[in-house]
Amino acid sequence: MKSILLLIIAFSFSQISARTITGTVIDESGLSLPGVNILVKGTNTSAQTDIDGKFSIEASKGDILTFSFIGFITEKIKIKDQTILEVVLKESRESLDEVILLQNDAERSLSGVVSGISYANPPENTESYKPIEENIFKRVGNAPLSTFSIDVDRAGYSNIRRMINNGQDIPVDAVKIEEMINYFNYDYSQPTGNDPFSINTEVAATPWNDQTQLVKIGLQGKIIPLDDVPASNLVFLIDVSGSMNSPNKLELLKSAFKLLTDNLREQDKVAMVVYAGAAGVVLEPTSGNEKAKIKEALQKLQAGGSTAGGEGIKMAYKIAEEHFIEGGNNRVILATDGDFNVGASSDRAMEDLIEEKRNSGVFLTCLGFGMGNYKDSKMETLADKGNGNYAYIDNMQEAKRVLGTEFGGTIYTIAKDVKIQVEFNPGKVAAYRLIGYENRLLNDEDFNDDQKDAGELGSGHTVTALYEIIPVGVKSKFLKEVDDLKYSRMKNKDFGEELLTVKFRYKEPDGNNSKLITKTVNSPETEKEPSEDLKFMSAVALFGMNLRESEYSNNCGNDVVIDLAEAGRGADGDGYRAEFIRLVKTYE
Incomplete structure (x- = not known):
């Protein structure tokens, strides 16, 4: 006693x-x-x-x-x-x-000790990524048009950050340079006209190659205050299979969705579908002001069983369609490690299923979690084909960004099927290459085809594309000789200082017909100091090329990356640019 x-x-x-x-x-x-x-x-x-x-x-x-x-x-x-x-x-x-x-x-x-338990044979890494064949320089005389879909996804950067912080090797195909660049926000002007985004361009010398120039094409989506966003009809589709039984998967997922719940309004409705060996509804459509009820349903989730992802997707879309809000924000939010292994599990089958479902007018957000068996390839397929966006959540800070700070952009689309087509002036540009976007390239004829799917732009989102161009008259080791074309002679018309013309097509979120915007970019009269934004995004692009061991980096190491990033850090109110600098130093 x-x-x-x-x-x-x-x-x-x-x-x-x-x-x-x-x-x-x-x-x-x-x-x-x-x-x-x-x-x-x-x-x-x-x-x-x-x-x-x-x-x-x-x-x-x-x-x-x-x-x-x-x-x-x-x-x-x-x-x-x-x-x-x-x-x-x-x-x-x-x-x-x-x-x-x-x-x-x-x-x-890093020596393989987890919670005091030594693993002589760590679990096999079965992560999968779509193959990426790096874009090469193309001669303007042979291919004057460059056409691609925008990519607002940022998963590539947070996934690489996770690998570096964990001391892992980085698979080459995990390095998606456009997603690394687009992770960061830039000082782009808000749109002032009727179009939902502004267009921002810049031309400057390339930091890693004194024979080329960089062309920046940036879109800034209009910021829609949350109070002005139409009523939302959301379905949380949550993977509770056995592969999600990990603190950085289901437990992190629960915390992330609780953050999202805090942003809901009374006019918003949320339903919750889970899937493991089978799919089921754990929360019928519930008003956004019943936050305690939604969080209680989240807290009760437990992991176990196989992964019937296909059935879960069908059920989530069925609920979203049954409670569809005309003129509202209708969306399925999928959270998973992407490890589908029951039902429609192949990338092709999942692609067909999502393409069928996107015609319902319901948008898709994919949130990736976890490591070791993470299936980026499937997540990218779902987001690309389902009128959606895709983020990878590696910690609570990322959850707060995706589902808190940038909540509106994550769940509310202001323009869909956004395509870009650039035509280069052969009198000024000998060759060009698009940095990144390898899995977003389109055929030139797809630009005018309104049946061709493309990327979506969310409220407040920025999208940036970088081209590296070789000016006419410059001899470059990357510019291989080809025979003159017999039947395709260039016109002698002088377009003055025009460097290129960039065209954009987009549809309203509930529209079927695209709208066209055109902008001409001229060669700078004198060599200008690049903006802080261009310096920083150049640093991110070069780091991505170094991770890919790209021949186009011209052997410029990460010391150049750090110098560029320091010069372009700017005010950095959110601290993400400073974090990038530390990440590069850590990798070194």
Whole structure:
């Protein structure tokens, strides 16, 4: 009895002495460090800094907090009477094997130790990605038109960030340069006319090749205040199969969807479908003001069984169609690791299913989670073919961005089937290559074909495309000789300083006929200093080329990437550009 009483007293004392410790983690230059892992030593209590480097964790007097981040020396602080900490981490040049990472509640090191358990044979990595054949330089005389669909997806960047932070090798086909560039926001003007986006262009010297120039083509989607967004008819389609049984999958997914729920309004309705061995409805359409009911349904979700993804998609679309809101925002939001293995599981079968369903007027958002068996190829297929967008959520900070800060752009489309076609002036441009967008290329005749599907633009979204061009008269090792064409002589008409003409086609979200916008881009009269945005996106593009070991990088290493990114960091109010710089340094 006495021993039990002592235990109760000791437990009560520990509960009383436990308190919330808050603070900020910065580097030696004073920049905040997002994603720093914090652990109460000897326990499973952990936290992670947000995008501003801030954290909050429960700890008691005498506890030791460890602060760890790849590329930095781990810091240990013993808690005394303080409740607020400012922690400065110093950069480390030592082996990354000594750095401890946290995957939510699981302590994991690069040596293969997870939660104190050593894995001699780690689980097989079965992640899959669509093959990418890097775009080459094309002669304007042979191919004057370049046609492609826009890509607002940003999954490529957050997925690569996850791999770098985990010390993994990066598959070449996981590097989608356009998604890396489009992860960041740029200083583009808001549209002022009737069209739902503005067009922003710029021409400057290429940082990695003094014989070429870069052409930037940027779209800025109109920002629609959430109060002005039409009523939403949403169906959460959630994968609860056995492959989702992981803290960075289903548990992270639940937290992410709770964030989304906080943004719902009374006029919005949410239903919830789950699928494992079979598909079922766990929440009938519910008003957005019943947040507690929606969150309770999320909290009850548990993982187990195989993955009947095809059946889940059919059921989710059926509910969305039955409760369709004319003039409203009708959307299925799919959350999964993409590991379909029952029913319509092949990429071709899933593509056919989604193409059929998109004619219903219901849009699609795909949210990817997890690692090891992540199926990016299937997620990309679903988003591309289903009038949708696609994000990869690697941590709560990304969840807050996708489903919190940029909630409107994630769930509300302002223009669909957006295509771009660029015609180059052969009097000024000898050759060009589109950087990225390899899986978004279209046939030239597809541009005027309103039956051809293309990408969607969400509220406030930006889309950027970079072309590297070789001016007429420049001899380049990338410009291979070809015979003159016998039957296709270029016209002698002089187009002055016109460098190219860019055309855009788009449809209203509920429209069937496209609208055309045309813009001419001239050669700059004098060589201008590139904008901060162009410097930064050039850094991101070059980093992507280096990850792909591209011949077009001209052997410019990541030291050039860092210099460009530093020069183009600008105000960086959200800290994402600083995070990119740290990521490149970590990779090095």
